[in-house]
Amino acid sequence: MRYAELAIHAPVLQTFHYHVPPELDGRLQPGHLVRVGFGTAMQPGIILGFTASSPFQTRPILELLDPQPVLTTMQLALGQWLSATTLTPPGDCLWLMLPPGFTGRSSRRVVLLAAAAAPQDSTEAAILALLHDQSPRLQKHLEQAIGSKALKQPLERLAQRGIVALESILTPP
Numbered sequence: 001m002r003y004a005e006l007a008i009h010a011p012v013l014q015t016f017h018y019h020v021p022p023e024l025d026g027r028l029q030p031g032h033l034v035r036v037g038f039g040t041a042m043q044p045g046i047i048l049g050f051t052a053s054s055p056f057q058t059r060p061i062l063e064l065l066d067p068q069p070v071l072t073t074m075q076l077a078l079g080q081w082l083s084a085t086t087l088t089p090p091g092d093c094l095w096l097m098l099p100p101g102f103t104g105r106s107s108r109r110v111v112l113l114a115a116a117a118a119p120q121d122s123t124e125a126a127i128l129a130l131l132h133d134q135s136p137r138l139q140k141h142l143e144q145a146i147g148s149k150a151l152k153q154p155l156e157r158l159a160q161r162g163i164v165a166l167e168s169i170l171t172p173p
Contacts, residue, residue, distance in 0.1 A: 003019050012091070013087070017054040018060060019060055030073060031076055034047060065168050071094060110139055111164060127155065128163070139155065139166075
């Protein structure tokens with residue numbers, strides 16, 4: 001099992017270890033923005049690096065928020081240096097390098113994987129028809145086109161059957 005060291009955007013002078021779940025293994029790299037459980041809340045965190053073991057009991061990384069890293073290795077090094085020299089929390093130093101509002105909203109992109117799949121109900125049929133016309137699409141665009149906000153469960157069922165892939169992406173600030 002791999003472990004990731006993360007900087008959380010919280011007023012703490014340390015980093016935290018989380019384990020990488022199997023569905024995210026191989027997809028994460030330093031600089032990626034992820035969502036984790038932090039105390040009783042959900043917080044975004046930036047991956048600083050990876051280790052093969054952790055001295056602590058860890059919780060899993062819950063979600064990759066954007067497929068592209070939000071910070072480069074040079075920005076990560078600069079943020080860690082700034083944190084060490086000014087005794088400022090590492091998360092605060094790294095968040096200075098992100099545009100304002102960058103982590104505020106996320107969306108899901110829906111990608112059609114199996115064009116010849118059979119839908120199980122009318123909602124799935126409508127989703128697949130729209131994806132046949134244009135794939136990938138944002139979930140909110142599918143909701144607008146179908147006229148329903150109740151697409152989460154049908155999309156999850158399609159994803160479980162391998163018909164679509166659901167990717168989290170950050171909306172531009």
